Amino acid sequence: MQLSTKHLLGIKQLSPTDISIILSTAQQFKEVLQRPIKKVPSLRDVTIVNLFYENSTRTRISFELAEKRLSADTINFSASGSSVSKGETLLDTVNNILSMKVDMVVMRHSASGAPHFLAQHLPNTAIVNAGDGINEHPTQALLDAFSIIEKIGDLQGKKILLIGDIMHSRVALSNIYLLKKMGAEVMLSGPPTLIPKYIKEAFDVQVEYNLKKALQWCDVANVLRIQLERQNQVLFSSLREYNLSYGVSSKLLSEINKEIVIMHPGPINRGVEIDSDVADSSQSVILKQVENGVAVRMAVLYLLSGKKELGN
Numbered sequence: 001m002q003l004s005t006k007h008l009l010g011i012k013q014l015s016p017t018d019i020s021i022i023l024s025t026a027q028q029f030k031e032v033l034q035r036p037i038k039k040v041p042s043l044r045d046v047t048i049v050n051l052f053y054e055n056s057t058r059t060r061i062s063f064e065l066a067e068k069r070l071s072a073d074t075i076n077f078s079a080s081g082s083s084v085s086k087g088e089t090l091l092d093t094v095n096n097i098l099s100m101k102v103d104m105v106v107m108r109h110s111a112s113g114a115p116h117f118l119a120q121h122l123p124n125t126a127i128v129n130a131g132d133g134i135n136e137h138p139t140q141a142l143l144d145a146f147s148i149i150e151k152i153g154d155l156q157g158k159k160i161l162l163i164g165d166i167m168h169s170r171v172a173l174s175n176i177y178l179l180k181k182m183g184a185e186v187m188l189s190g191p192p193t194l195i196p197k198y199i200k201e202a203f204d205v206q207v208e209y210n211l212k213k214a215l216q217w218c219d220v221a222n223v224l225r226i227q228l229e230r231q232n233q234v235l236f237s238s239l240r241e242y243n244l245s246y247g248v249s250s251k252l253l254s255e256i257n258k259e260i261v262i263m264h265p266g267p268i269n270r271g272v273e274i275d276s277d278v279a280d281s282s283q284s285v286i287l288k289q290v291e292n293g294v295a296v297r298m299a300v301l302y303l304l305s306g307k308k309e310l311g312n
């Protein structure tokens with residue numbers, strides 16, 4: 001099975017077949033990860049650099065672990081502490097690393113389009129987008145899809161709600177692309193100031209500003225963080241006010257007459273977009289999402305490497 005692309009820049013560039021191939025390969029790697037020895041030799045002659053220009057806990061550790069489980073050699077680069085502070089450009093930094101015979105680049109960057117820029121200049125090196133600005137976070141959407149399928153089955157016809165800061169969320173955009181391509185219904189809920197006006201028509205999604213009605217509609221609610229670091233203007237009155245209108249609480253969930261699946265990509269701001277008792281409840285698959293991220297990233301790296309044997 002082969003992907004139609006040499007890079008993973010976004011879900012936008014993937015076909016439904018690509019997405020199915022990644023998810024089914026991830027299922028095979030998930031089985032590997034249940035074994036006493038959680039390692040395969042699939043990428044033992046491959047060297048991967050993890051290039052993080054922006055902070056990360058889950059994505060960074062997950063990629064590094066995925067690479068180790070695949071027996072790849074890994075190098076970790078953080079912009080802080082590097083020669084970026086001396087004025088070195090992104091392209092010069094990457095070209096210097098690649099001259100040491102590195103095969104693949106995993107990159108997180110605060111600038112939307114940074115991985116696309118690299119892919120244009122380095123067409124022969126596989127580039128994996130680990131989150132670029134407010135654009136896309138494709139492996140997050142893939143692990144979210146994997147976790148939904150694991151919990152409630154095929155995405156076709158499922159009702160998925162994304163709650164919160166849609167405007168600044170790369171997780172939201174990647175999820176919308178993926179869920180629509182795979183036949184799910186998508187609804188967005190949050191303050192009108194955090195949901196772009198164009199999005200309803202552009203992506204054929206529903207918008208419901210009343211959170212209780214939106215929760216009543218969905219099978220799965222994916223709760224997003226308020227991205228305060230990306231907001232340069234006041235878009236809602238206060239975090240307290242936000243919590244009162246759009247915070248997912250156990251009281252609100254008890255008022256709808258069905259049990260929905262609760263997701264969150266992390267990091268969580270407890271008491272703002274989600275209350276602790278909901279995040280830690282049996283309805284929540286938040287830590288399953290993190291667990292599944294390793295298998296999904298193993299699948300992405302393996303498929304982009306062009307290797308023909310899983311090695312298991």
Ligand code: CP
Pocket residue numbers: 055056057058059060131137140265266267
């Ligand atoms: N979900 C996510 O991208 O988390 P990190 O920022 O910790 O990687």
